[in-house]
Amino acid sequence: MQAIVKESPAPGLTVATIPVPSVGPGEVLIAVRHAGVCGTDLHIADWDPWAQGRIRPPLVVGHEFAGEIVALGEGITELKQGQLVTAEGHIVCGHCLQCRTGNGHICKNTRIIGVDRDGAFAEFITMPATNVLTLDGIPTEVGAIMDPMGNAFHTVLTAEIPGSTVFVVGCGPIGCFAVGIARAAGAAQVIASDVNPKRLALAARMGAQVTIDASKHQVVQTVLDATGGEGADVVCEMSGVPQALHQAFAAVRMGGRVQLLGIPKGEVPVDFATEIIFKGITVYGVIGRKMYETWNQMRRFLTGGMFDPSPVITHTFPLAKIDDALAAIRSGDAGKVILEIA
Numbered sequence: 001m002q003a004i005v006k007e008s009p010a011p012g013l014t015v016a017t018i019p020v021p022s023v024g025p026g027e028v029l030i031a032v033r034h035a036g037v038c039g040t041d042l043h044i045a046d047w048d049p050w051a052q053g054r055i056r057p058p059l060v061v062g063h064e065f066a067g068e069i070v071a072l073g074e075g076i077t078e079l080k081q082g083q084l085v086t087a088e089g090h091i092v093c094g095h096c097l098q099c100r101t102g103n104g105h106i107c108k109n110t111r112i113i114g115v116d117r118d119g120a121f122a123e124f125i126t127m128p129a130t131n132v133l134t135l136d137g138i139p140t141e142v143g144a145i146m147d148p149m150g151n152a153f154h155t156v157l158t159a160e161i162p163g164s165t166v167f168v169v170g171c172g173p174i175g176c177f178a179v180g181i182a183r184a185a186g187a188a189q190v191i192a193s194d195v196n197p198k199r200l201a202l203a204a205r206m207g208a209q210v211t212i213d214a215s216k217h218q219v220v221q222t223v224l225d226a227t228g229g230e231g232a233d234v235v236c237e238m239s240g241v242p243q244a245l246h247q248a249f250a251a252v253r254m255g256g257r258v259q260l261l262g263i264p265k266g267e268v269p270v271d272f273a274t275e276i277i278f279k280g281i282t283v284y285g286v287i288g289r290k291m292y293e294t295w296n297q298m299r300r301f302l303t304g305g306m307f308d309p310s311p312v313i314t315h316t317f318p319l320a321k322i323d324d325a326l327a328a329i330r331s332g333d334a335g336k337v338i339l340e341i342a
């Protein structure tokens with residue numbers, strides 16, 4: 001089969017022909033139809049310090065995908081050949097304290113497909129059946145991005161949204177998803193900031209009533225003005241940019257909630273007293289998707305027609321054009337970039 005492989009501990013990715021993986025007990029074999037490309041794949045391609053510390057080549061990369069079940073391993077009764085599915089890409093241990101208390105998204109033994117084991121930029125992938133989710137009519141283009149969309153659902157739906165003012169900081173694909181999800185979940189007002197006008201236009205298309213170009217305007221003052229001087233009830237920080245992190249804490253109202261998803265590159269100094277304690281706010285760190293509460297919520301928003309992520313998909317490439325897909329992400333203007341595999 002054709003696959004995108006990190007062959008050696010050096011920059012670059014290779015289009016390779018490798019054997020179809022064999023399906024073990026408790027697993028299914030999935031013919032991948034669509035896969036999503038994301039920043040993680042870029043880190044692996046570029047062989048940055050994070051990739052050097054984590055990735056052990058050779059490795060099939062890619063962790064966002066959807067496709068068709070084509071073979072069942074021993075013991076699988078709940079899934080069928082021919083079903084269209086996606087999968088949670090975090091394979092968790094099921095035994096640690098977190099797993100056993102319904103918090104598998106923070107399992108300390110997590111193995112991620114396309115990072116710690118072979119991934120989805122390939123014609124076929126095997127997955128544990130417990131990680132597989134049926135698409136129930138959701139197209140595979142959309143199924144392929146339920147992993148990053150799930151991060152946005154996790155970020156937004158763990159806050160109290162109906163009737164709230166929500167400020168989304170950073171309008172990359174996950175930020176744009178968060179805007180649409182907040183609107184769909186009943187936010188009264190969604191405000192979004194970014195430094196890229198194309199991304200702000202996409203956020204507006206996803207339902208943001210107020211967009212702030214952070215390269216030109218006073219972000220915090222604009223949020224205060226838009227919320228009657230209070231600040232936003234809920235702030236979703238999706239950028240990881242140090243300056244934006246401080247804006248997130250300055251723009252949340254007293255007693256509000258800050259959801260942190262963007263990952264800063266290094267340490268960011270925090271004034272705990274004035275930014276957090278004296279404001280009486282709640283801070284929540286978002287990792288992955290809740291298993292499987294987030295997935296069920298997401299599937300219902302999608303099948304119920306409450307939320308349409310398709311405007312965020314801006315580019316589609318065939319599998320072998322992975323370098324063009326990565327270039328589109330590098331440009332900073334892309335929404336979600338998809339590989340069409342079958």
Ligand SMILES: [Zn+2]
Pocket residue numbers: 037038039040063064147148
């Ligand atoms: Zn991703």
Ligand SMILES: [Zn+2]
Pocket residue numbers: 092093094095096097098099100104107108109110
């Ligand atoms: Zn665990």
